[in-house]
Amino acid sequence: MKTIKDIAEEAKVSTGTVDRVIHNRPGVSPKTKERIQKLLDKYDFERNILASTLAFKKKYTIATLIPTPASKNQFWSGPNKGLKSAAKEIQKYGVITHRYYFDQYDLKSYERALEQILKLKPNGVVFAPFFYNTSLAFVEKLKANDIPFVLINIDLETGDKLSYIGQDSFKSGYLCGKMMNIITAPKESIAILTSKKNVDSHLAIETRIKGFMNFFETNKNEKPIHKIFVESFAPKEVYRALTEEFSKPDHITGIFVPSSALFTVADFLQSENLQNIRTVGFDVHQKNLDYIRKGTIDFAIDQHPFEQGYMGVKILFEYLLLNKTPKPEYRSPMNIVTKENVDSFNVASAIEYSV
Amino acid sequence: MKTIKDIAEEAKVSTGTVDRVIHNRPGVSPKTKERIQKLLDKYDFERNILASTLAFKKKYTIATLIPTPASKNQFWSGPNKGLKSAAKEIQKYGVITHRYYFDQYDLKSYERALEQILKLKPNGVVFAPFFYNTSLAFVEKLKANDIPFVLINIDLETGDKLSYIGQDSFKSGYLCGKMMNIITAPKESIAILTSKKNVDSHLAIETRIKGFMNFFETNKNEKPIHKIFVESFAPKEVYRALTEEFSKPDHITGIFVPSSALFTVADFLQSENLQNIRTVGFDVHQKNLDYIRKGTIDFAIDQHPFEQGYMGVKILFEYLLLNKTPKPEYRSPMNIVTKENVDSFNVASAIEYSV
DNA sequence: CTGAAAGCGCTTACAG
């Protein structure tokens, strides 16, 4: 493997000049440049990233923004761990990561965080774009400042993002449809449980529902599908809605929750001792986890939350420091999690990405 | 983040002495050593791997051994990709990887490969231990030469392995039992299809069957379970055995294949146009993949083949260069793959581990 | 037992 020094000697120039050519920096005469470039090509020169990073002292700053991982919605603790893990890993390359958080039901808190990020003037941003219009405006500002950004969990149809990492919401809803279908008896009715609040701030929810419906539409459905609305997933609301439903003689036998709030349904089923109601939904955070282990939750689709955070930062890092242009999107795998395999997934995050 | 220089200054010694303490090299007085160690602990010192690797010129050699990824059994192309990917990644740290292969049905070819590895005298070995007794003898030789090793896919109950990466065969068989159970009608009979040859060389197969049976035993089974034996998974053999089975009036309605040969059953079902037979098995290689997409294969449990190869090399690398002692085992997640999520997994290996 | 110095391969002011 040739080094810069080898090339410099052969071209009869200094290593500094070779370095200028490699990085396409100005200040080299066309003639010299060409001579060096030829040698570079000839030997298929690859610079030593270790040495390069070590010598390159410019510090990079990355800002990240996701909802606060509260107990309310523990999904975000996954991406948060991923963000932290990646941050720790790239710290030794001189990259400093600033993490910002917001309340996903509070537009104001989102706006405040965005403002802080702009004030920081980071070299790149990784964020989950809630609140559509505000997010689009933010993207415009990032563009104006030439700040690259990676979206995680929720996509925006803007061509300017560096990459998007997340699930295909429609397909994951469709998959839930399939799983619900095979665990419920023919002709029994099932329900989709949603909260107004949730659908408003989180675009994916609606798309998941469409996917779910679509499964039954395209697979000669014989199961009536109801929609049950709650104001929010507060226990009271859920209890009221489900108590009403289950007081009917021909009540539903399966419930689909297109969010991580699945456990609120499981709470109800357990306290009412309803054994034969099937449940399908999203995410494997602690509260859902317990119910998956018990079997109260039949199937949960995992979104690979850790990876979303981890990959987001990693992709930006590689773009900034290693000039690697990522793919425009990375679709997270749709893991089907159930009682019998749930514990095998704990290991996944234990295999922590390192070096 | 403190550097060696910082520590050296504070301890009033040279950087060389600090380096000696960090690496526990001889030639430091107990008193000095203690003083330096305290500072190291105090600041939670982590040495800069980049600088360390750059300065450290010793080259490492790693040998890997897996079955040849033939079209016959495409499972191994997954780990093979993982091995290659990891090898490429650690090459820049001066680690050279030698890959060896063998025919998994030919003990002699296995022995030949082992011999070559011993002759290479690598600093570490990553391998899939087929042929139990031969493998144990090999492990003894590695121990005698102080060569650490990582097992992938198949475990050996030896306390001397650095780590094992693979699935819990019993649990994955159990999971197959569950999936088979929910997609077949009550009281219908199902079958386990196995080949003598396979069970002999691959310990996991038998354990998967036990897990599968165990599901039905512990969940008030009403489904008779037959065993169908074939000499090998050659198309002829499979056709003969299944033709016989399906000529019966009350034939089975589900088939479990405890290996990646699931597609041979799908071949049969497709050519005989048998629509309502459910199939469950292992691995998502190309041939199974096609049938999963069509729905002929209902569920396949994925073993994370890429990760097995990748992690195996990575773990050994980190042990050798970074002094990281891995966990004694890393259990691969048990992904449930079906028509509706199969394509989301292609992405997983696209998110190639880098830097 | 300990330190001073050279070197790993690359980058970056600085001087000319």
Next chain:
DNA sequence: CTGAAAGCGCTTACAG
């Protein structure tokens, strides 16, 4: 436009 030199943080002979 170009080169000489210092430096990134760590490791390693070498000298004492």
